[in-house]
Amino acid sequence: MTGCNIFFKCENFQIAGAFKSRGASNAVFQHLEIARHKGVATHSSGNHAQALARVAGHSGVASYIVMPENSNPLKIAAVQEYGGNIIFCKPTLQSREETLQSVISETGAIEIHPYDNTDIIAGQATAAKELLEEIPEPDFLIAPVGGGGLLSGTALACHYYSPKTQVIGAEPLNANDAQQSFRQRTFIPSVNPDTIADGLRTSLGKYTFPVILNHVTDILTVSEEGIIEAMKQIWLRMKIIIEPSSAVVLGIIMEHPERFRGKTIGAIISGGNADIFKLPWNEK
Amino acid sequence: MTGCNIFFKCENFQIAGAFKSRGASNAVFQHLEIARHKGVATHSSGNHAQALARVAGHSGVASYIVMPENSNPLKIAAVQEYGGNIIFCKPTLQSREETLQSVISETGAIEIHPYDNTDIIAGQATAAKELLEEIPEPDFLIAPVGGGGLLSGTALACHYYSPKTQVIGAEPLNANDAQQSFRQRTFIPSVNPDTIADGLRTSLGKYTFPVILNHVTDILTVSEEGIIEAMKQIWLRMKIIIEPSSAVVLGIIMEHPERFRGKTIGAIISGGNADIFKLPWNEK
Numbered sequence: 016m017t018g019c020n021i022f023f024k025c026e027n028f029q030i031a032g033a034f035k036s037r038g039a040s041n042a043v044f045q046h047l048e049i050a051r052h053k054g055v056a057t058h059s060s061g062n063h064a065q066a067l068a069r070v071a072g073h074s075g076v077a078s079y080i081v082m083p084e085n086s087n088p089l090k091i092a093a094v095q096e097y098g099g100n101i102i103f104c105k106p107t108l109q110s111r112e113e114t115l116q117s118v119i120s121e122t123g124a125i126e127i128h129p130y131d132n133t134d135i136i137a138g139q140a141t142a143a144k145e146l147l148e149e150i151p152e153p154d155f156l157i158a159p160v161g162g163g164g165l166l167s168g169t170a171l172a173c174h175y176y177s178p179k180t181q182v183i184g185a186e187p188l189n190a191n192d193a194q195q196s197f198r199q200r201t202f203i204p205s206v207n208p209d210t211i212a213d214g215l216r217t218s219l220g221k222y223t224f225p226v227i228l229n230h231v232t233d234i235l236t237v238s239e240e241g242i243i244e245a246m247k248q249i250w251l252r253m254k255i256i257i258e259p260s261s262a263v264v265l266g267i268i269m270e271h272p273e274r275f276r277g278k279t280i281g282a283i284i285s286g287g288n289a290d291i292f293k294l295p296w297n298e299k
Numbered sequence: 300m301t302g303c304n305i306f307f308k309c310e311n312f313q314i315a316g317a318f319k320s321r322g323a324s325n326a327v328f329q330h331l332e333i334a335r336h337k338g339v340a341t342h343s344s345g346n347h348a349q350a351l352a353r354v355a356g357h358s359g360v361a362s363y364i365v366m367p368e369n370s371n372p373l374k375i376a377a378v379q380e381y382g383g384n385i386i387f388c389k390p391t392l393q394s395r396e397e398t399l400q401s402v403i404s405e406t407g408a409i410e411i412h413p414y415d416n417t418d419i420i421a422g423q424a425t426a427a428k429e430l431l432e433e434i435p436e437p438d439f440l441i442a443p444v445g446g447g448g449l450l451s452g453t454a455l456a457c458h459y460y461s462p463k464t465q466v467i468g469a470e471p472l473n474a475n476d477a478q479q480s481f482r483q484r485t486f487i488p489s490v491n492p493d494t495i496a497d498g499l500r501t502s503l504g505k506y507t508f509p510v511i512l513n514h515v516t517d518i519l520t521v522s523e524e525g526i527i528e529a530m531k532q533i534w535l536r537m538k539i540i541i542e543p544s545s546a547v548v549l550g551i552i553m554e555h556p557e558r559f560r561g562k563t564i565g566a567i568i569s570g571g572n573a574d575i576f577k578l579p580w581n582e583k
Contacts, residue, residue, distance in 0.1 A: 027538045028538060032538065247575070250540060250575050251575065254311045254312055254316060254539060254540040254541075254571035255538060255539055255540065256534060256538040256539065256540060257538075287538035291531070291534050291535065291578070291580070292580060292581060294575070294578070294581075296575070296576060297576065297578075297581065
């Protein structure tokens, strides 16, 4: 269909449904002794919350998860099922950060940021490392980019294990702050992005951006229609459930075919936590 | 969730999206010389049509597929894409059979029945054989039953490779002709079955029924609500797309938990050709 050979790393099959379990596990395991005394804390409404609550629960570590009060009830239930302590806040970044700080002052818990944390980046890098063990030296490795945890980890894995591979970030056109930041070599924040790829709305971080600047080849964008079409093709042809944020990796190939024709590509499917009760192709 | 260990054989990932490719391939390969001269023919509106058209196309064999004129346009397109010659007929069994006979008289093509054919049964048996190579001697092996091609093949594979394993057929309660036939030891046809599991509406055949009588332990049924719930759980938890006819294997476990508690089970997911534009949990 695309004229190239694509090998997908299927993190939709990962524990808790997304690559986030890699970083969360590494972050907890790196600080296990302190974490067992004080706990870990984060603010997240998405996959990171579930991943952190789960690994903490399995490791005898208390977890404090600050979630906006309007979070998806399924995600709230999943965090609770994993044993996470949820502290609700107002749905603004300010309220999330203030609530998290007060939880940390009270408990002494270690803050585990969803992406701007070197333990998280190192953990996310293992997805690309495993892909390279199966598919050595692909021409390209593509990962979605939101806050940049997965993309910076992917780029570091390529730097050490497959330096000839070009690393490409895939981003929604409607949330193209990372592409702008990358091309202008200066940090540009994400402001009210309007994209179905809800995992990719965040801004780059102070740890992730420099790694991306140094080790990523380019960042390409895909339209909203392109994201939905790519998601549909993966559902129909591969028979796997992926979330919209994962579809960008195929989306950029479909919208920039001349760049990838005839090449061997590794592409990271970031997660499978799609809302199967509300699918984009049924909403017209 | 079920209190037992279930290992799924994921034929939704099979070529053309269903186990049907196994039987169709074996049937064509067993008669390749004649097939190359005369072609192969069948009537089917479903997965068998695609599977046969595909393997024929790859083997230099002409295929003649009789399809009801009201067939799903996606399935018609798939058969055409694989190079099948479609002959449309009226949507009745009589018209299907008459049209097929006239195609066979004209062309001399070999008829490949979707399930009541020993080459087809032997081909479908390879799914269970592969499962048993990975999971030796499970307590139970469960397969859906419609016409009985997959179930009879599964039962034969168990008979030869894992004789202690109990083989269970899974059937919609609303299309329980196979359970009735099995328990009364006399053939009872399927009459106007009303089930979402569209692959399981057919009656047993003259080759499949005796194998099932001799080598299957029991046939259990599941309600329509149970099929939809099992399908939803597999989509949500396993992140794979399966069709309703495949969900019966988990459905019978969920509706007969006492029968399976603590056991090791192999279960065959028959296919992934679900209509993602019209999902049962969005139709209420």
